[in-house]
Amino acid sequence: MTDDGRIKNDPYLLEVDGLDVTYHSQGRALAALQDVTITARPGEIIGIVGESGCGKSTLSAALLGLLPPNGEVTGGRALYQGRDLFTLGPEERRRLRGTEISMVFQDPLTSLNPTLTIGSQMLDVLRAHSPARADRAEARRRIVEMLERVGIPDPAARLRSYPHEFSGGQRQRIMIAMALLLEPALLIADEVTSALDVTLEAQILQLLCDLRDERGTTILFITHDLGVVAQICDRVVVMYAGRTVEEAEVTELFDRPLHPYTEALLASVPSRRRRGSELPTIPGRVPSLAELPEGCAFANRCAHAEPCCGEQRPRYVEVTGQRVRCHLYDPESGHANLRQPSAATTGRKEQP
Amino acid sequence: MATYLLKRLGMTVIVVLAVMTFLSLLVHLVPGDPVEIVLGPQATPAQVEVVRAEMGLDNPIPIQVWDFVVGALQGDLGLDFLSRTPVTQLIAQAIPHTVVLAITALALAALVGIPLGVYAARRQNSLADRAMALLSIGFITMPSYIAALLLLIVFAVQLDVLPAVGTGSFANPLDYAIHLVLPASALAITWIGYVARLVRTSMLSVLGSNYVRTSRAFGVRDRIIFYKWALKNAIIPTLAVLSSGLADLLGGAVLVEIIFSRPGLGRLTVEAISERNFPVVQGAVLVIALFYVLTNLLADLSYRLVDPRIRVEESAVGA
Numbered sequence: 221m222t223d224d225g226r227i228k229n230d231p232y233l234l235e236v237d238g239l240d241v242t243y244h245s246q247g248r249a250l251a252a253l254q255d256v257t258i259t260a261r262p263g264e265i266i267g268i269v270g271e272s273g274c275g276k277s278t279l280s281a282a283l284l285g286l287l288p289p290n291g292e293v294t295g296g297r298a299l300y301q302g303r304d305l306f307t308l309g310p311e312e313r314r315r316l317r318g319t320e321i322s323m324v325f326q327d328p329l330t331s332l333n334p335t336l337t338i339g340s341q342m343l344d345v346l347r348a349h350s351p352a353r354a355d356r357a358e359a360r361r362r363i364v365e366m367l368e369r370v371g372i373p374d375p376a377a378r379l380r381s382y383p384h385e386f387s388g389g390q391r392q393r394i395m396i397a398m399a400l401l402l403e404p405a406l407l408i409a410d411e412v413t414s415a416l417d418v419t420l421e422a423q424i425l426q427l428l429c430d431l432r433d434e435r436g437t438t439i440l441f442i443t444h445d446l447g448v449v450a451q452i453c454d455r456v457v458v459m460y461a462g463r464t465v466e467e468a469e470v471t472e473l474f475d476r477p478l479h480p481y482t483e484a485l486l487a488s489v490p491s492r493r494r495r496g497s498e499l500p501t502i503p504g505r506v507p508s509l510a511e512l513p514e515g516c517a518f519a520n521r522c523a524h525a526e527p528c529c530g531e532q533r534p535r536y537v538e539v540t541g542q543r544v545r546c547h548l549y550d551p552e553s554g555h556a557n558l559r560q561p562s563a564a565t566t567g568r569k570e571q572p
Numbered sequence: 573m574a575t576y577l578l579k580r581l582g583m584t585v586i587v588v589l590a591v592m593t594f595l596s597l598l599v600h601l602v603p604g605d606p607v608e609i610v611l612g613p614q615a616t617p618a619q620v621e622v623v624r625a626e627m628g629l630d631n632p633i634p635i636q637v638w639d640f641v642v643g644a645l646q647g648d649l650g651l652d653f654l655s656r657t658p659v660t661q662l663i664a665q666a667i668p669h670t671v672v673l674a675i676t677a678l679a680l681a682a683l684v685g686i687p688l689g690v691y692a693a694r695r696q697n698s699l700a701d702r703a704m705a706l707l708s709i710g711f712i713t714m715p716s717y718i719a720a721l722l723l724l725i726v727f728a729v730q731l732d733v734l735p736a737v738g739t740g741s742f743a744n745p746l747d748y749a750i751h752l753v754l755p756a757s758a759l760a761i762t763w764i765g766y767v768a769r770l771v772r773t774s775m776l777s778v779l780g781s782n783y784v785r786t787s788r789a790f791g792v793r794d795r796i797i798f799y800k801w802a803l804k805n806a807i808i809p810t811l812a813v814l815s816s817g818l819a820d821l822l823g824g825a826v827l828v829e830i831i832f833s834r835p836g837l838g839r840l841t842v843e844a845i846s847e848r849n850f851p852v853v854q855g856a857v858l859v860i861a862l863f864y865v866l867t868n869l870l871a872d873l874s875y876r877l878v879d880p881r882i883r884v885e886e887s888a889v890g891a
Contacts (some may be wrong), residue, residue: 286788318791325789330782335804341787348792373669398790 232262233301233438234406240295241275241282241423241462242511250509252278252291253462257536262405263436265429267453269443269485271506275462276442280408283440284321286311302311319349322404326411326554328391332383338394339363339379345401362401369425370397389420393427400431410442425452446489449475456480461506461517463549468542478544478559481518516547528554576781580872584865589641591821591861595854596640599629602848609848610653615703627850645859650851659855662840667859669739670829670836674821678754680764682814688764692801696776704768711765717827720758724831737833755832759824763817774806777864808875815871819864 241253251276283298286530300321301302325331327417333341333526342363350359360379367375370393372386383391399407405543409428411567413421429452432439441453449456449470456473458466458481466479475515477483480527504521514520519529526547534545534553547553599606607624608615615623624630643649649659667724692704699732728736734754758804778784787797826838833839837856844852 284789286785314791316791317789323786323789325786327782331786333787333801335784336801344792344796345790348790348796395786398786401790501735539597544724 231302232259232299233262234258234440235299236279236283236296238296239279239282239293239298241278241287242292243288244290244292248510251462251512252509253282254512255533255536256296256464256547257541258440258457258464258467259435260406260438260440262438263432263437264454265273265432265441265452267443267449267456268459268460269446269449269456271444273461273506276459279459280323280345280410280440280442283408284317284323285310286317292494313556315349318345318399318404319402320401321408322402323408323410324392324395324399324412327415328388328397328432329383329415331395332391333508334383336355337380337382338367338386342379342401342544344399345398363397366397366401367394368430370394370400372397372422373443389416389423390497392416392420392424396424396427396431400435401494403435404437406438406440408440408442411444412441413448414443414445416554421448428452446486458485461512462509463517464517464536465545472542476542478539478542478549479546480510480522480548481525482508484521486491516545524548524557526555526557576700576876577873580869587865588734588862591858591865592641592644593637595858597633598854598857599627599850600633605850606850610850641705641856649855649858652852653849654847662852663837663855663859664858665837666837669834670822670825670838673755673759673825673828673834673836674753674818676752676812677759677763677821678818678823680756680760681767681817682810684760685764685767686771686810688768689806690775690836691803692768692772692799693775693779706771708765708768711761712769714761714785716758716762716766716824717831718830719761720755720828723754725757739834751832755828755834756832759821759828762799763814763821766813767810767818770810771806774809775802778802778805780865811874812871815867815874818867819860822863854877 236256236258239256240251243250244250256275256279258266258268258279268279271275278287278291281291282293285305285308287293293306297523300316305316308316332338336344339360343359346362363379364375367378371392372378372390376384383394386394392415396412397494407428412428413424416424422568425448428439428441431437441449443449456466456468456470457464458473458479460481466473466477466482468476469477473482474486477486481502484500487500488502490499502521507513507517508518513530515528515530515532516522516525516534519525522529529547532547532553534547535550536543536545537550539549547555548557548559551558580753602609605620607620607627607629611619612624620666628636631639647660649663651657652659652662688704688708692701724736727734735751735752738751740749740751742748775798779798784797784801787801788794822837825836826842828834828839829836830842837859841853843849843861844856
């Protein structure tokens, strides 16, 4: 849908701007998210990519209003349909969950309640958002319809089954059915296919794409798998150590990664072209939240790092339709080897 | 489920038979000639022979075991040496007092322990939660006889609001219940502590689970998550502990019955032991063992009702 002009001009559904989240742990404040900026238009699938520990899950918890008790939004805003989520009260946020913003989790086995039937769990979700005396038959009809839509065979008969009576792929379908039961406009999918084998993964991805096409659901697709991103996402946000470092249309990102971290990430994906040669890896490791540097969090692993990188926080600058948080692209940074966007181009075709 | 039930019942029968065999041999496990112990040093050889024959001790041991088991299965546990009343009758008189005491203590443990645990889980790490933790551990470590004495001193002696000894009469339920308050509290106190801790821990483990996170993400109210989901899961381990607790309470009732002079199974057993009244000891211990076995059976079956996963694992194994 990247070539669909309609979407490009629509107002944003979600606008996360400069989001900071801090965890308080043993008297210390740890910056889990710093200056996270993400925008999503209706019907887009946005990939959020990064290594484990980069803040992907904190981001989804913050958007849902489900940060753990020691986590706190310390800056920025998240506009959902123009309303700042962080100014809403707990009950207002609860009402948004499931109806406007919903989420599918990684492990479908532990993410469903083992002691309640599927039907009863889904009924709880409906009841959470409609008057207590909601019509039972109507609720049942909606649940069955949704289960049928996600491809559970004979759903009416399976309402009284427990999660352990379904296969892994079916459980994830049930999770998706639960998440979409109230037709939310925004779905956060957190590593939804990591626990599945490749065939099932393809089926679930197809299901998500189909549902997006039918309902115009916006999907924040959190993953560490660049292959999956290439398959289903319209745009990609790359995160590193709790910061968004690059945002681009999916084709542009793969053709022309700007941030050195993105370059390294793409280089470390196995490909047929490089068969036989050793797979490049990124030297060093992600800094822990307790030892984040003043400047760029990637500076200690970056081949292009200069003194200014470790000292100054890079700005999120716009470069030919992409956004990147790197001194290499910021003329005001004082980096000695400033890159011109064209210099970074690697055989990229001109977009119409 | 049927296969499981059969297996489980089969095991129960084996355990009961083993207990009976052991009890019938009890007489020989005590040092000295049981008949002489019973009759005392002044007994004539003729008297000894009569009693020996009456006790069936002149039979070979396997016959003795057989006779005891067959008798017990037919509800015949022999006669009390001293009063010549049937042991079954003595037990039948004592049992209601003990069972009522144990069940009241159990109900008390559940009725007080579960709400305390829920409250503590609700306010995790608050001052109230910490105070409750301290209190629970105090309760758990307090032996029932210490609790009994403390309760006696405070409520029966100093405040003089509750009776100190006896059971009252069954004919007057209110009187009986009033006599039950102190012994049941003394017996329940450890279990109140246990149940409170257990409920708190199980609820918190549910509240930290992935599926609770899921339901929160779908906007399910915390109240529903807390009482419908977390509490249901916390009930399983609590049921387990409580049902194994019933047998433990029956055993623990011994000391409490002695302190409060309640004519229950515990007192019956202890008195019979001190008098070397073997048939009464055998009968009373057999009944207590039966309680253990049956409550454990009930506990096992009750998990199956509450947790569907156990049912399935079972049928997978049984198939």
